[in-house]
Amino acid sequence: MLEYAEPVARLIDEFKKLPGIGQKNAQRLAFFILRRPKADVERFAKSLLEVKEKIVFCSVCNNLTDVDPCFYCSSPSRDRSMICVVEEPYNLVAIEKTRSYKGLYHILHGALSPLRRIGPEDLKLANLFPRLKPENNKGVKVREVILATNPTAEGEATAHYIAGLLKPLGVKVTRIAMGMPVGSDLEFVDEVTMDKALANRHEI
Amino acid sequence: MLEYAEPVARLIDEFKKLPGIGQKNAQRLAFFILRRPKADVERFAKSLLEVKEKIVFCSVCNNLTDVDPCFYCSSPSRDRSMICVVEEPYNLVAIEKTRSYKGLYHILHGALSPLRRIGPEDLKLANLFPRLKPENNKGVKVREVILATNPTAEGEATAHYIAGLLKPLGVKVTRIAMGMPVGSDLEFVDEVTMDKALANRHEI
Numbered sequence: 037m038l039e040y041a042e043p044v045a046r047l048i049d050e051f052k053k054l055p056g057i058g059q060k061n062a063q064r065l066a067f068f069i070l071r072r073p074k075a076d077v078e079r080f081a082k083s084l085l086e087v088k089e090k091i092v093f094c095s096v097c098n099n100l101t102d103v104d105p106c107f108y109c110s111s112p113s114r115d116r117s118m119i120c121v122v123e124e125p126y127n128l129v130a131i132e133k134t135r136s137y138k139g140l141y142h143i144l145h146g147a148l149s150p151l152r153r154i155g156p157e158d159l160k161l162a163n164l165f166p167r168l169k170p171e172n173n174k175g176v177k178v179r180e181v182i183l184a185t186n187p188t189a190e191g192e193a194t195a196h197y198i199a200g201l202l203k204p205l206g207v208k209v210t211r212i213a214m215g216m217p218v219g220s221d222l223e224f225v226d227e228v229t230m231d232k233a234l235a236n237r238h239e240i
Numbered sequence: 241m242l243e244y245a246e247p248v249a250r251l252i253d254e255f256k257k258l259p260g261i262g263q264k265n266a267q268r269l270a271f272f273i274l275r276r277p278k279a280d281v282e283r284f285a286k287s288l289l290e291v292k293e294k295i296v297f298c299s300v301c302n303n304l305t306d307v308d309p310c311f312y313c314s315s316p317s318r319d320r321s322m323i324c325v326v327e328e329p330y331n332l333v334a335i336e337k338t339r340s341y342k343g344l345y346h347i348l349h350g351a352l353s354p355l356r357r358i359g360p361e362d363l364k365l366a367n368l369f370p371r372l373k374p375e376n377n378k379g380v381k382v383r384e385v386i387l388a389t390n391p392t393a394e395g396e397a398t399a400h401y402i403a404g405l406l407k408p409l410g411v412k413v414t415r416i417a418m419g420m421p422v423g424s425d426l427e428f429v430d431e432v433t434m435d436k437a438l439a440n441r442h443e444i
Contacts, residue, residue: 055268077288
């Protein structure tokens, strides 16, 4: 049965390949596109192609960037003695929003996951170690590596794995704190978070 | 603060324009695109442009199609004496899935909504009336128009409005039934649906 015209069916298929988009949602998006002015759709298509043409991995920290090295790695005002390791480029954005961290980053593009068959060789990890040498870091010695992978089983495993590799190199390795989210309520917090919040308690 | 490289920020913006896609989701989709092979993204962009180039409204029923008149309007095997009026092209697909309706369609591309300032002139309704004349319908007289707009306030208003216009023309006008969805449970049905199910009861 011919339900949709070929080009419409093809567009629905393309939308369905995006993460979290099912059949119904893909249909809705395709029909939205069909109703948009042609110029708007052309701009959308162009911006899809443009990221593939212009965006590369930063050769230093693996950030996605249109200039290499990226904005952070080439900035003269950042503290080069600290490197914060995150899983994904948008994790970097979350940290930048605090406006309190002024060091450099290293982006792994993933986390260890035996279940999904993601091993150390699948992470962008190898280029972290040369960065610790002053001659590869504009003469600055790295004092501390902050492991800011997600507070999940996968993120924890990744943090411990990297810590194990870094500690013999004589660099200070820290892990971001886990505990109660600010503004939350004791009543609704899960037991693992509560456990962490108790274990990481500090004097006031 | 420069958070994302320009092309990435632009793509996030484009995804955000899609219905139901917020900032976080748009970010996630943009990063998904960044990781896809270039050929895949090119195929996606092409299919976006293609629908705008190839898909037109059927001049008879307003269906979205790549051939005019559309598959349904030009089919020799469909019952030309019945026209089913629906709000959206994907409503047609829902009806076709039943495999029980073999007539023609008319697609309004919307429903009346005073709140959203959608009036009769915003619906693709004007070209429904000429279709009732046999000379405009391959010599076949239309016996029945089925109003299959949604069972919502807007769909109901639209059905009543169209019924008011059609009845003086001497054509039989019917409305799809409302009642309990098959496979559902009395316990969970809302009161308005239950009311309809009682009112539309029939002898067995």
